[in-house]
Amino acid sequence: MATFEARAVDEGRKVKVIVIGGGISGILCGIRIPQYIPSAELVIYDKNEDIGGTWFENKYPGLACDIPAHSYQATFEPNPSWTTFYAAGSEILKYWHGVAQKYGVRNYVVSNSKVEKATWDESSSKWTVEIKNTLTNEVHTDTGDFVISATGTLNDWRWPTIKGLHDFKGKLLHTASWDKEYDYSGKKVAVIGNGSSGIQVIPAILPKVATIDHYVRGKTWIAPGFLSEEYTKDHAPSIDMQFSEELREKFRTDKEFYLQYRKNMDGKLSSIHGFVYPGTMLYRLVGGGIAKHMEARLGTHPEMMARLKPAFSPGCRRLTPGPGYLEAIVDPKVNYINDPITEISLTGVITADGTHREVDAIFCATGFNTSFTGRFPVHGRNGMSLDERWGKYPDTYLGLCTDGFPNMFFVLGPNTGPSTGSLLLIIEKQVDYIVEVLKKTQRDAVLVVEPKKTSVKNFSDYCQSYFPKTIFMEDCRSWYKSEKAGGKVTALWPGLCSFLDLSGSKVCPQLTPHQRINVALGEGTSMPEMGGFRLWLSKQKSTRLAWGWLDYR
Structure with a gap:
């Protein structure tokens, strides 16, 4: 006799989502998942005593973001009161704590909880996660239908290897x-x-x-400050680049003026992308x-x-x-x-x-381990290790997931960082894309989702055919690459606005699985970018549909 879940036909199946990391990516997951999948059970594990990620951990003198503050914020939660053109680390942390408070993110956060291991269980189609309490060293396990790795890249610092x-x-x-x-x-x-x-x-x-x-x-x-000329339009040059109270008040009271200011800022940040082509x-x-x-x-x-x-260069x-x-x-x-x-x-x-x-x-001031080797062991299908699966080069589908590791997603995974423009737009779009996938699995009672091997290979091949025509393959030591010099580019998205087009589309696993990634992405640019059009001004989502998903059971 058939068995049935105790839910209405249009209710969607119950899912549990485990998010690893309470930085900006984790905070955005803590906002978007409850907003769009209110029935989902959500837990965010963070190793620190409070959320904020990089901006909570780093406290050195002079800490600041090198992207203009009005572009380094959530698009849905603009802050007209930034005090300086490039926000100090303490002000950025205060902003994200305020955003988290407004949207109730802390309701889902378990602090002082460092994830030690994640293992896929084929029989139950769930992830088992081991978590260590950093205060007591006690270890417990949790299980979830989906795991989202939001651990970031600027949190695994290392001492330099110097004798004595x-x-x-x-x-x-x-x-x-x-x-x-x-x-x-x-x-x-x-x-x-x-x-x-x-x-x-x-x-x-x-x-x-x-x-x-x-x-x-x-x-x-040593570059001039990104868009620093925008500051000097309204102020005399200064090192701290503080906004005048008059301009901040105009941002607060004239919402249309402030919106256009932000659009102009984001558009100009993206418009310089062409310099990466020698x-x-x-x-x-x-x-x-x-x-x-x-x-x-x-x-x-x-x-x-x-x-x-x-x-x-x-x-x-x-x-x-x-x-x-x-x-x-x-x-x-x-x-x-x-x-x-x-x-x-x-x-x-x-x-x-x-x-x-x-x-x-x-x-x-020797930086971080920015490789994509795991901060903790991850084992997917048949016990496969994620570190072994990726080896020297981490290949993924759109930087979001990889075959053999079902129901697992990465925010700011391999080949997703912007070479120009604001990182925040990328993070938002990735989280929104993941939420779309979760909504589909819930709506259609899909138990497992992972990318096809061919889709992963196509995207990987596209990345490695794109970068040789750019400055990033020159002989320089850079964390963009898999090796100190001469390695493959693993940190950057191959292009610019094309990611926002793809990730802003609907998830449709039935669409032309034979379509190749080079057809979808072209040369890594988008028509709005090539024509000087400000992407944010577009009110229509791309007609391209994401492809490559394979639904099981």
Whole structure:
């Protein structure tokens, strides 16, 4: 005799969704899933004591977002009261805590809970997740129909591998694990690294310290602030770039003006994408403009340009605007050092030329593990390990999921980061896409969903045929790539607005499974982008339908 679930025909089956991570991606899941699937059981596990992810964990001096604040926010929850053009980390965290509070996200969050393992159970078509309480070290398990990995990339920090580092007798800090109680006033400080955190922390600590020895392994481009010219339309140039109260009040009271301001900002961020193609006019304009900008800011120290300017094109490594950085490194208190570090002594730093420089503190601004190797073991069908499945190159369908790991999704997975434009638009669209899939499985009583192998291969092939024509394959050390130099590009989306077209479409597993990804994505650009049209102004969703899904049972 047939058995029936105790639900109405139009109610949709009950599902449980486990979200791993309480950063921006997890917060957006905590908003959108209850909004559109109110019957779903939702739990968000986060390893920290509070939500916020990167912006909760990082607290170093000078921490800020390098994307304009009015583009680094939820599109459905605009904040007209940002105090600075590039928001400080503390203000970003306050904003996302406010958004989470408004939408009741904390109702679904279990803090101090680090996921240790996730295993697919074929017999029940569910995921079993092991979670460790970071306060008590107790481990318990939970099961769910779907798992969404929202762990992000900027949270797995590592000490640099330098002989003697942990024998140093002074203060040793990593920018990602900052001790706010430490007073560096009057101290002789070594700062290792010139990535984003190093570029931000140097000018922030300079006024208080006695001296800075700045150790730099590779050369890098220092860009003007993204769209900083938009700020100087209304304000005199300044390092902190604070909004005037008059303009903030206009944002608050004139909603149409503020909407157009945001549209203009997002459109301009996207409009520079053409510079990633060598030989184009925009490529030449951007490269020449950045070089002139650096020379102007270095002022009477033109010799520093040769020590800073890389052989690779601007953008091969992520461009970092550095308000105050170029001015700081030519300050008499700063010693800019290109010689490699060979060893850390009990009292200082030794470089390859044999020089020993004594310091009171060492600040490691050496970044994160940005690879897509798992933060915890994940086992899919037949016990397959996700790390083994991906090997040196993580291949996925649209960066959202991979075959062999059913009912599992990634936010900001492989090949989804924007090379230009705001990351927040990408995160929103990915979460919305995942919610559409969940709605379909619930509505149509689909038990399991995963991408076809051919769909994963097609997208992977497309990515690797796209990037060789861009600056990203030049010889530079970049976290964009699977290897330090010469590897495949694993972090970036192959193009720009095409992702928003695809992810904004309806999920339709019946549509032309033979359609190839190069047909859907073309050259990685979109007609609105190519024609200078602002994507946000479009009120029509793309007519392209996502394809490649395979429904079981």
